[in-house]
Amino acid sequence: MALDSEVPEPPDLSNRGTPREFEWQEETLGSEDFYREDIEDLLQEGAWKEGFNEWAEYTTLDEEHVRLVSDLGLFQAFDFYWDPTDDRLRFDAPTLPDDWRELNATGSLDSSTVSTIDSELDDLGRTVKEVLDDYLERDDEASDFGWGEETYGERGE
Secondary structure (H helix, E strand, O other), X not given: OOOOOOOOOOOOOOOOOOXXXXXXXXXXXXOOOOOHHHHHHHHHHHHHHHHHHHHHXXXXXXXXXXXXXXXXXXXXXXXXXXXXXXXXXXXXXXXXXXXXXXXXXXXXXXXXXXXXXXXXXXXXXHHHHHHHHHHHHHHHHHHOOOOOHHHHOOOOO
């Protein structure tokens, strides 16, 4: 059954630190641009809405769970970035807080539901990343340039 929920605003990727699962490699030290500004533009231009709507067709979450995720700010906690080490787009999906049992909003959930919500958030991130990959491929075909320095040049901070 498709989820009947309003698409939340895309995440604001500005002012983010180093991604959660990212480790600098010797060859990437100094390449501190994760192209979040450019990715945020793509999310605003429709990639987030397209990915969310695709995910909503297949998610096992109901409207109540989606509202909970939204109320906890987890949609805004998604992080999408360009990984200079692997030279590819990546994402970090948020999870419910470790202290979910103590929170009023989530205290009535069981661990199976929490696990399902976390898994569905990961699926949403994967779906939006695939849409972003499609957007980047279309841009590559139109410009004959790849993502990264060739397309955007070196940017001063």
